[in-house]
Amino acid sequence: MAGSEIPKTMRALVAPKYCWPEDGYEVVELPTPQIRDPKELLFRVHAASIATGETQVARGAVRFLLGKSKMPIRLGVEGAGVVVAVGAEVTAFKPGDEIYTFTVTRPMNLASAGGVCAEYAVTREALAIRKPAHVPFVDMCTLANLVTVVQAADRALEELRANGVEGGLRGKTVFVAGALGALGAPAAQLLKRELGAGRVVASVSTAKVPLVEALLPGVVDRVVDYTRVPRLADAVPRGSVDLVFSTQWGPEGTFALADRERGVVASLAGAPPPALLRAILPPLPAPVYWLAALAQLWYAFCLRGTRVRYFFLSGEPSVRADLVRAVDLLARGTVKALHRVVPLDDIVAIRAEAQKVATGKGGIGKLVIQIV
Structure with missing residues (x-):
């Protein structure tokens, strides 16, 4: 034109x-x-x-x-x-x-x-x-969500290695919150199809339970209706998950699922630490950073007595190498x-x-x- x-x-x-x-x-x-x-x-x-x-x-x-x-x-x-x-x-x-x-x-x-x-x-x-x-x-x-998931998976593998877990996700159990969401769907596919997770457990609401296999064929091994249980740990055994991908607010609700000695929790929708807030947003009022710091203390308190490694990640689609990887995953059909x-x-x-x-x-x- x-x-x-x-x-x-x-x-x-x-x-x-x-x-x-x-x-x-x-x-x-x-x-x-x-x-x-x-x-x-x-x-x-x-x-x-x-x-x-x-x-x-x-x-x-x-x-x-x-x-x-x-x-x-x-x-x-x-x-x-x-x-x-x-x-x-x-x-x-x-x-x-x-x-x-x-x-x-x-x-x-x-x-x-x-x-x-x-x-x-x-x-x-x-x-x-x-x-x-x-x-x-x-x-x-x-693509922006897929880039976020790629970056979170990279960090999660680093944290697993730091906790003494070798061999990536082969044979490991992962949990994905909100498997049919904008972040959960690419996360489940990446973890299963590209990284070879041995078992994918995922949560959805009641109406979405019958849709999981139709929309993500062969990806999710077990579907949990989170609306039917007071706590996720009532449906997924405590300490049975190697990697938790928390894509919804309230990541502390998933902490009990992680292996207490070597588990990792990756949060894509929680309270960012103050240093990350300063990096991703313009200057904010001081109380915002104080509250963000208090949230990190709360997460640490919830994980006391364990060796679970927790991190929050905010995606950065402007990282060219990661964007190129995400486009390739989409183009190959590995992530649909x-x-x-x-x-x-x-x-x-x-x-x-x-x-x-x-x-x-x-x-x-x-x-x-x-x-x-």
Whole structure:
């Protein structure tokens, strides 16, 4: 598409005010973004994802920490599409190239990030990667979560070795919380298919129990309905798990499952330690760091008397080598994208599915908005 054919306005998904998705997300007409840096490129977005953090920003849950957002709040930091124009110093891409991008880097200013869930978006050359020809655009929009899982698995293997566990995950038991979630689904597949975990135990809610084998065939060896037991340890024997992948808030609820002498708990959705908070977000009020430090003390208290190694990981899709690995896993079919796809034209469905993202209840896989 020549520059003269790029429209002056476009459709975009926004929160016109601080609100829950079901109370106000809209598709509106906005000016088409322009390249303002020689290392930027403009692409026609075919698909974009919506993540939990964006919905929290859009409902104002973190405005006292990150500052007020400019209205309307533009949604989407991850997407895939076709390049239509490039800056003067862009050398790796040209118009017509199919790409994927995650548009924010550390420290992430979530109050001003976003805007990929629109017909056009701008990204930096360094944050884009070519889309394999046979991988659908909608599948590419699960990559940020897959990168996070890859990075967490690398760290987990290091921690297992530090605890005297050799041989990787071969013959080992792993537990994945939320196996049909945006993080749990790629985690279960990676641990089983790529890393060879001997036994995968996973938790889901009642309605999702019959869906696990259909959506993740041959991946999960035992499914646990976490809503039917007061504690996970009532369903999974204490100390029976070598590696716990906690993808939901409250990682301490999984601690009892880990082998007391050599187990590892990887948390992808808990309270980050203060040092990591400083790395991933702009400066925050001092009490936030104090609370984060207290959370680490709480986790340590819960693990007292054991040799279980615990860590929290926040994914970093801008790490090129890990992004390349994730694309390869997707391209080979080792990890298959699990998502629910909603067209940009259906605002009623978008609100309903985004509400599931915001509440963490009911959704299957990643929410992807299809634009083309």
